[in-house]
Amino acid sequence: MNDSPQADALIEKILQAARGTFEIFGMYLGVRLGYYQALGEIGPATAAELAARTKTNERYAREWLEQQTVAGFLHVDNESAAENHRRYQLPQPYKEVLADQESVNYLGALPVILAGAVYPLRAVTNAYQTGGGVPYKDYGIDLVEGQAGMNRAMFLNELANKWLPAISGVHRRLLEDPPARVADVGTGAGWSSIAIAKGYPKAIVDGFDLDEPSIDMAQRNARAAGVDDRVTFSVRDAADPKFAGRYDLVAAFECIHDMSDPVRALKAMRNLAGANGTVLVVDERVGESFSAAKNDIDWMMYGWSILHCLPVGMADKPSAETGTVMRPDTLRRYASAAGFKSVDILPIENYFFRFYRLNP
Numbered sequence: 526m527n528d529s530p531q532a533d534a535l536i537e538k539i540l541q542a543a544r545g546t547f548e549i550f551g552m553y554l555g556v557r558l559g560y561y562q563a564l565g566e567i568g569p570a571t572a573a574e575l576a577a578r579t580k581t582n583e584r585y586a587r588e589w590l591e592q593q594t595v596a597g598f599l600h601v602d603n604e605s606a607a608e609n610h611r612r613y614q615l616p617q618p619y620k621e622v623l624a625d626q627e628s629v630n631y632l633g634a635l636p637v638i639l640a641g642a643v644y645p646l647r648a649v650t651n652a653y654q655t656g657g658g659v660p661y662k663d664y665g666i667d668l669v670e671g672q673a674g675m676n677r678a679m680f681l682n683e684l685a686n687k688w689l690p691a692i693s694g695v696h697r698r699l700l701e702d703p704p705a706r707v708a709d710v711g712t713g714a715g716w717s718s719i720a721i722a723k724g725y726p727k728a729i730v731d732g733f734d735l736d737e738p739s740i741d742m743a744q745r746n747a748r749a750a751g752v753d754d755r756v757t758f759s760v761r762d763a764a765d766p767k768f769a770g771r772y773d774l775v776a777a778f779e780c781i782h783d784m785s786d787p788v789r790a791l792k793a794m795r796n797l798a799g800a801n802g803t804v805l806v807v808d809e810r811v812g813e814s815f816s817a818a819k820n821d822i823d824w825m826m827y828g829w830s831i832l833h834c835l836p837v838g839m840a841d842k843p844s845a846e847t848g849t850v851m852r853p854d855t856l857r858r859y860a861s862a863a864g865f866k867s868v869d870i871l872p873i874e875n876y877f878f879r880f881y882r883l884n885p
């Protein structure tokens with residue numbers, strides 16, 4: 526047997542990845558079963574106490590508590606006690622990451638969206654052979670809820686407080702009378718629409734998405750947020766040429782790269798904005814060009830792309846076959862084909878997103 530340092534390094538990398546995979550899906554159980562939430566509320570607990578609080582099975586709860594402790598997510602107070610007397614706790618600084626959906630540091634949605642991304646893995650494998658795609662709905666509710674949870678806190682904290690105020694004409698118009706109208710295409714579970722309505726108390730927001738479960742969820746979210754008098758949601762294809770209306774702001778958050786026909790969607794957005802409205806596309810901050818050099822955003826976005834965004838975008842034919850890694854030049858090409866004269870990249874800082882204004 527050859528003892529190659531490169532092979533050793535690869536083996537180490539793969540084993541670390543397996544470790545990470547177990548940790549992610551252990552987190553999935555903790556989020557979905559309400560274990561982190563419960564531990565955050567009741568403090569150090571035995572397996573029996575956690576099981577009672579969450580209405581789950583004690584034997585499973587104990588196995589999970591032990592796994593989480595070994596993985597470094599929980600602390601055990603009395604390690605050498607008998608197994609049914611051991612008390613486990615969620616360290617205080619971990620609460621916002623694992624149990625506080627309102628925090629921008631919340632990552633409890635990540636295992637949920639990852640579970641969604643691999644849900645139709647065999648169909649995805651098949652698509653690689655046939656050149657077909659996998660419809661968004663086949664990724665199930667984990668994908669929809671995970672996507673919503675990943676962006677919720679960022680939208681609620683930053684969209685109306687930081688991003689839109691940095692686009693001066695838009696910010697001013699959203700504050701003025703008569704009330705500004707906003708179209709949010711590919712809104713998903715609606716958090717971007719809700720964030721705009723909360724931040725701009727006069728604005729009227731229409732959110733659109735192709736996916737019915739997402740729109741149902743968006744409607745529930747708007748009601749719970751108390752903005753359903755100014756925010757409406759409907760199932761609608763952004764690329765529908767009959768899409769009509771007049772809006773001061775037409776925005777698409779993290780969805781143009783998912784669309785089978787992004788040019789038609791951008792054309793529809795141009796029509797909705799008319800001569801005076803603003804078209805804003807917010808999409809992944811991937812590198813300007815392909816490079817083998819380590820780039821954390823490309824590394825992550827290629828992961829989403831191979832499993833989810835590219836197969837989803839290839840489900841309807843003909844397809845632009847974009848994928849998550851939509852580089853600025855690709856968007857410029859789509860925008861030009863949709864009739865826009867130019868594209869500005871706005872100087873708004875965000876680790877994941879790049880902000881494009883498309884000029885008619």
Ligand SMILES: C[S@@+](CC[C@H](N)C(=O)[O-])C[C@H]1O[C@@H](n2cnc3c(N)ncnc32)[C@H](O)[C@@H]1O
Pocket residue numbers: 661672673676710711712713714717733734735736739761762763764777778779780783784785790
């Ligand atoms: C990655 S999710 C983003 C959702 C939301 N904007 C967010 O940032 O959380 C992409 C969304 O685009 C929607 N979508 C894809 N193609 C669409 C189309 N042609 N028309 C309307 N929505 C579309 C999907 O249903 C999905 O909800």
